[in-house]
Amino acid sequence: MTKVTMTVNGKTVSGEVKGNTLLTEFLREDLRLTGTHVGCDTSQCGACVVHVNGEAVKSCTMFAAEADGAEVKTVEGMANADGSLSVIQQAFQDYHGLQCGFCTPGMVMSAAALLKDNPKPTEAEVRDYLEGNICRCTGYHNIVRAIMAASGQDVPAVAAE
Amino acid sequence: MYSFDIQRPTTIADAVAALSTDEALPLGGGQTLIPTLKQRLSAPSVLVSLGTIAEIKGVCTGDDGAVCIGGGTTHATVAREASSYPALADLAGHIGDPAVRNRGTIGGSLANNDPSACYPSAALASGATIVTNTRSIAADDYFQGMFATALNEGEIITEVRFPVPEKAAYMKFEQPASRFALVGVFVAKYADGVRVAVTGASENGVFRWTEAEAALSSNFSADAVPAAPSGDGMISDLHGSGAYRAHLVAVMTKRAVAAAR
Ligand SMILES: Cc1cc2nc3c(=O)[nH]c(=O)nc-3n(C[C@H](O)[C@H](O)[C@H](O)COP(=O)(O)OP(=O)(O)OC[C@H]3O[C@@H](n4cnc5c(N)ncnc54)[C@H](O)[C@@H]3O)c2cc1C
Ligand code: FES
Ligand code: FES
Numbered sequence: 001m002t003k004v005t006m007t008v009n010g011k012t013v014s015g016e017v018k019g020n021t022l023l024t025e026f027l028r029e030d031l032r033l034t035g036t037h038v039g040c041d042t043s044q045c046g047a048c049v050v051h052v053n054g055e056a057v058k059s060c061t062m063f064a065a066e067a068d069g070a071e072v073k074t075v076e077g078m079a080n081a082d083g084s085l086s087v088i089q090q091a092f093q094d095y096h097g098l099q100c101g102f103c104t105p106g107m108v109m110s111a112a113a114l115l116k117d118n119p120k121p122t123e124a125e126v127r128d129y130l131e132g133n134i135c136r137c138t139g140y141h142n143i144v145r146a147i148m149a150a151s152g153q154d155v156p157a158v159a160a161e
Numbered sequence: 162m163y164s165f166d167i168q169r170p171t172t173i174a175d176a177v178a179a180l181s182t183d184e185a186l187p188l189g190g191g192q193t194l195i196p197t198l199k200q201r202l203s204a205p206s207v208l209v210s211l212g213t214i215a216e217i218k219g220v221c222t223g224d225d226g227a228v229c230i231g232g233g234t235t236h237a238t239v240a241r242e243a244s245s246y247p248a249l250a251d252l253a254g255h256i257g258d259p260a261v262r263n264r265g266t267i268g269g270s271l272a273n274n275d276p277s278a279c280y281p282s283a284a285l286a287s288g289a290t291i292v293t294n295t296r297s298i299a300a301d302d303y304f305q306g307m308f309a310t311a312l313n314e315g316e317i318i319t320e321v322r323f324p325v326p327e328k329a330a331y332m333k334f335e336q337p338a339s340r341f342a343l344v345g346v347f348v349a350k351y352a353d354g355v356r357v358a359v360t361g362a363s364e365n366g367v368f369r370w371t372e373a374e375a376a377l378s379s380n381f382s383a384d385a386v387p388a389a390p391s392g393d394g395m396i397s398d399l400h401g402s403g404a405y406r407a408h409l410v411a412v413m414t415k416r417a418v419a420a421a422r
Contacts, residue, residue, distance in 0.1 A: 002166075002167070018164060019164065019165045019166045019167040019208065020162040020163070020164055020165060020198070022195075041199065042196055042199070043192065043195070043196050043261070046258070046260065049260055055237070055263040056259055056260045056263060057260050057263050057264050058260045058261070058264075061191055061192055061195045061196070061264065062191060062195070062264065063167055063188075063191070063195075063208075063210075065167040065169070065210075066167070066169070066188075066191075066210055066212060068169070110259070110260070113259065114259075129259055131257075131258040131259070131340065132257065132258025132259065132260050132261060133258075
């Protein structure tokens with residue numbers, strides 16, 4: 001076991017991990033931050049995306065020991081300080097960007113990483129960026145609309161509303 | 162996964178020392194190795210993470226104008242910073258997805274030498290030099306068949322040097338589920354000739370299509386690309402037959418020549 005210390009959603013946390021403890025396991029099982037989902041555990045689906053030192057990574061494909069000393073942000077850290085939803089999260093609600101919600105934590109974290117680098121993406125850029133985030137429910141259209149809306153751009157009216 | 166320890170050295174020397182123990186393996190970005198460990202296809206006793214070694218990260222320009230990329234440099238960094246070699250930056254920017262590109266490294270990709278990986282075609286078509294902690298290896302000597310390379314156990318790729326061509330392009334026909342190359346062709350035109358490297362197609366891994374090189378060296382145009390090579394020895398699987406892949410080799414070569422800049 002090795003001791004790891006990292007900042008998760010602004011709080012310093014420590015724990016004992018094995019070499020083969022994945023970052024997802026540390027977040028979900030040790031810290032009980034179960035917002036980060038495990039959809040595939042084979043690096044394909046993106047449900048487990050979190051930010052490590054500001055970059056989107058698949059937390060099922062990184063060891064907890066590698067995050068020692070890092071800044072980690074999970075979907076639990078996305079809400080505003082007063083507990084209200086962040087702009088991206090609110091847009092997912094407003095534009096029906098989720099159905100079962102399983103992919104949503106990863107979608108929100110990928111969207112946040114995209115908008116940080118590219119505040120006004122085109123629809124094609126949004127779709128391209130979400131290449132590693134799989135959703136089995138929505139067909140993606142409303143996810144893309146939500147992210148376009150969160151970036152402050154006009155989006156077509158949503159049929160489902 | 163079987164159990165193992167992780168070490169995080171901060172210098173090449175410490176990493177090499179840590180790798181000298183039996184059954185130690187280097188850990189790059191883990192984007193190939195971690196899935197492999199999960200399937201219990203590999204059972205190291207120690208993983209030596211290269212992620213904390215600053216001296217093998219980054220992109221710079223060598224005295225001879227070559228683009229030099231540290232072995233621990235992520236695909237995302239290459240996509241952003243290898244701007245003097247646009248075809249290479251473009252290749253790096255289309256590997257997998259953004260999260261994979263934020264972790265996966267050039268050293269890991271070349272060490273693994275997956276028959277469908279992108280970087281091997283760039284290294285071979287560019288006549289790149291693979292630099293390790295002990296020696297420099299020419300790309301022509303480095304790739305030795307599917308998942309096989311000239312690397313010895315415990316040897317670390319510290320840098321890869323790419324001579325910058327006059328024109329180049331990489332064209333990947335994506336396998337849509339994995340985003341690896343069903344067939345990918347990298348064409349690079351240098352003052353002394355054209356090099357064409359093909360990934361995803363052959364059962365022997367990345368290879369140079371010498372017929373196309375000869376034809377394109379005398380006439381660099383899509384019309385000069387020869388007829389498709391034979392499908393013998395090409396990968397046949399549920400995604401495509403050997404003959405289909407052979408056909409794609411010619412198509413993607415034409416597209417790469419047309420796109421080269
Ligand atoms: C969803 C997904 C999609 C992908 N799509 C593509 C794609 O389109 N094209 C493509 O080319 N690849 C693709 N990949 C693979 C990806 O590019 C990996 O990053 C790469 O193959 C391995 O690099 P790594 O740094 O993650 O290496 P690791 O997984 O850490 O290591 C791979 C092997 O290399 C060894 N190694 C690592 N670094 C070094 C070094 N510096 N020196 C010596 N040995 C080393 C390790 O011991 C191990 O045997 C994809 C991966 C995933 C998960
Ligand atoms: S759970 Fe990590 S990519 Fe699917
Ligand atoms: S909302 Fe169900 S998987 Fe995306």
